[in-house]
Amino acid sequence: MEIVNSNSSQLSNYEVLKHLQQLKDGRKKDKRQGQLATITYETLRYLENTPCNQQTPETITTCLKALERFNLSKNEKLMIINLPPTTALEIQLMIEESEERLTEEQVNEILVIVAEHFPHVQKAEEKEEPEES
Structure with a gap:
């Protein structure tokens, strides 16, 4: 090769x-x-x-700056940008050894950051969930 x-x-x-x-x-x-x-x-x-259709270079850049303090790898940041997580479980699947590296509070902070920078993801998921009777 x-x-x-x-x-x-x-x-x-x-x-x-x-x-x-x-x-x-x-x-x-x-x-x-x-x-x-x-x-x-x-x-x-x-x-x-996919969520990338609603993203802009500015929202991606500001989200990446907000995520700097969590010491994430480039691949982990890329996964968060490509498929913005909406639950703690999704973060566990994206971030290697997240249980050891992140506290529950930090996971919630990441979810808040993602929701701030990519609000369209939350709205799309709310539409997909069926209403309970």
């Missing part, structure tokens, strides 16, 4: 969505790129139904 670009980094879902939208808008229809067009279309369709 050969390293093509040693400076590459991971992209958030938001960055992938914006890049694919630019490709789609800037590309002329070319029948030779049928499979690429299909993959681009399917990926865009998927990402448009």
Whole structure:
């Protein structure tokens, strides 16, 4: 295996969505790129139904700054941005050894930070929950 670009980094879902939208808008229809067009279309369709569709560079940046004090890895921050957690269980699944690294109060603080920066996630989940009779 050969390293093509040693400076590459991971992209958030938001960055992938914006890049694919630019490709789609800037590309002329070319029948030779049928499979690429299909993959681009399917990926865009998927990402448009995820929280990243409502994110902005500013909300992502401010959320990451607010999360700095928790000493999270880049991958953990990326997971929080891509799929903003709404419960303590989701945080446990995203953050390695969260029981040892974070107190219950810190987990609640992370949930508050996420809710402040990505309020659309909370609203979407409230719509999905069926009302109890």
